[in-house]
Amino acid sequence: MxxxxxxxxxxxxxxxxxxxxxxxxxxxxxxxxxxxxxxxxxxxxxxxxxxxxxxxxxxxxxxxxxxxxxxxxxxxxxxxxxxxxxxxxxxxxxxxxxxxxxxxxxxxxxxxxxxxxxxxxxxxxxxxxxxxxxxxxxxxxxxxxxxxxxxxxxxxxxxxxxxxxxxxxxxxxxxxxxxxxxxxxxxxxxxxxxLLTEEPSAKRFFPLFLHKPAPTPADFELANIGRQYWSGDRWLAIGRNQSDNARLERAAAPGDLVFKVRYLPGPLGVARPLPGAVWDAAAVADTAAFAASFNPKAMATAGPVQVDVAGFPGSPVLVTPNRQTPLAFAEPTWDAAKEGKRQRFTLHGVGGR
Ligand code: SF4
Structure with missing residues (x-):
């Protein structure tokens, strides 16, 4: 050398x-x-x-x-x-x-x-x-x-x-x-x-610090793909386009739940179960309905669709695409992260740029 x-x-x-x-x-x-x-x-x-x-x-x-x-x-x-x-x-x-x-x-x-x-x-x-x-x-x-x-x-x-x-x-x-x-x-x-200096990326990363005591680099890679949604400690990423879907496919790890509407091409959803998060049949069905609502062809059917859920023994699930589900998935905001930052991290004042 x-x-x-x-x-x-x-x-x-x-x-x-x-x-x-x-x-x-x-x-x-x-x-x-x-x-x-x-x-x-x-x-x-x-x-x-x-x-x-x-x-x-x-x-x-x-x-x-x-x-x-x-x-x-x-x-x-x-x-x-x-x-x-x-x-x-x-x-x-x-x-x-x-x-x-x-x-x-x-x-x-x-x-x-x-x-x-x-x-x-x-x-x-x-x-x-x-x-x-x-x-x-x-x-x-x-x-x-x-x-x-x-x-x-x-x-x-x-x-x-x-x-x-x-x-x-x-x-x-x-x-x-x-x-x-x-x-x-x-x-x-x-x-x-x-990315830690940019609000749009930081708001994606912050929920992981709240909900996973020991997050991994792979978690942050997933958090940086597509649309991000959280419902309490349940975490879901959804592709916005083909490139996102390909990245999500590569990022999906054993134990993840991967949602895809059967027969109707559209976005992929990847849910990564975090410690303590409950992913029972009701939560999976709710998430499947939510993920299917991003698929225009599924929405156009105006009725139930089958959603394959890799990693879930009860797959496929039959659901009606629905953006307003009981789990109320929401995108993380920087305002929420800013608020949470004070509680999650000590601010000594010399750490930043
Ligand atoms: S010094 Fe600050 S801005 Fe530069 S890479 Fe590290 S955290 Fe990011």
Whole structure:
């Protein structure tokens, strides 16, 4: 395995590219770690980034650890939406630190800039991140290094501090100048890409934190497909189109109930029984009627239809499609999630962006 001088946290954003380039410019070998979870990560882009930016990049899947951290409640709280930015950085840095020996590297880089984000990149948050990730002295932030204490690679002379930067604040002027200096073929658009910072995704994820003590990465993948409905602790996903149906088919796991109207092509419904949720014959029939109401051909029959329910011994069930069933399935809302967030997670105030 090739060895490297440094491992870099690499999101694919401009700052992470520039941080890696700045250190590579000094003749050092840098391996970029692109972290993957159900909430962020674009493994499909890695080949393109490698070619376009001339970087060595490997994917690092942190899904299990990340979901567990969220379910436990991030120690430093959440930001505006469901983003635990401080704990997220700590988790990534801990994993990077574990990987140092594997690649023969002695330090870690990140593209953070002091003061760029109101919360997670305030100086106190940057210091908490170093303390709690155990990376004191080995975490170099090349874009703002001259505003921070010297790190071990600088003190040892491996990295020339004079050729690092002193960027701070929210402006992008310095980064754009650096991007021009390195003649980047493409400048990524700022931010974006983390589903925990977006209300439409966060409202889909939140009920899982309420209703499943130990959710899995696969649960969040299911929560990110199609229309989402909840009735208490009963959870149902319904496809909006063929692509959703194909994704639902792949996401369905043993133990799930899969609803499909017999003979009449239409959307697929996947219900994942959660601990304590009652899925008796009445609940299955109710859900079948609800799922069938999304099938235009079933609705057009204006009478009972057969619904196959994979995973249910009494399948098929005969039901009349009905959107207003006794279980009263409803889509999760961000307002409800916002309210529940206060009770479910501790809000310390430094966790967000
Ligand atoms: S926005 Fe925050 S939670 Fe999302 S990937 Fe970035 S640091 Fe992590």
């Amino acid at each position: 090739q060895s490297y001088h440094a491992l870099a946290l690499f999101s694919g954003g401009l700052d992470s590219i520039l941080a890696a380039k700045t250190v590579m410019d000094q003749g050092l070998d840098v391996l970029c770690l692109h972290f993957i979870s159900p909430f962020f990560g674009k493994p499909g882009q890695i080949e393109r980034w490698r070619g376009m930016y001339g970087l060595d990049i490997v994917p690092v899947d942190v899904s299990e650890a990340y979901v567990a951290m969220m379910a436990d409640g991030p120690a430093h709280g959440l930001g505006k939406i469901l983003n635990p930015c401080v704990d997220c950085k700590i988790l990534m840095l801990r994993r990077a630190k574990e990987l140092l020996a594997t690649y023969g590297a002695s330090f870690i880089l990140s593209g953070e800039v002091v003061g760029q984000r109101p919360m997670s990149q305030r100086l106190d948050a940057l210091n908490i991140i170093i303390r709690d990730s155990g990376t004191k002295g080995i975490l170099l932030r090349p874009l703002c290094a001259k505003r921070l204490p010297e790190t071990e690679p600088e003190l040892s002379g491996l990295v020339d501090r004079q050729r690092l930067h002193a960027i701070s604040g929210r402006g992008r002027k310095d980064q754009m100048a650096l991007a021009a200096h390195y003649a980047l073929a493409e400048i990524p658009t700022p931010a974006g890409g983390c």
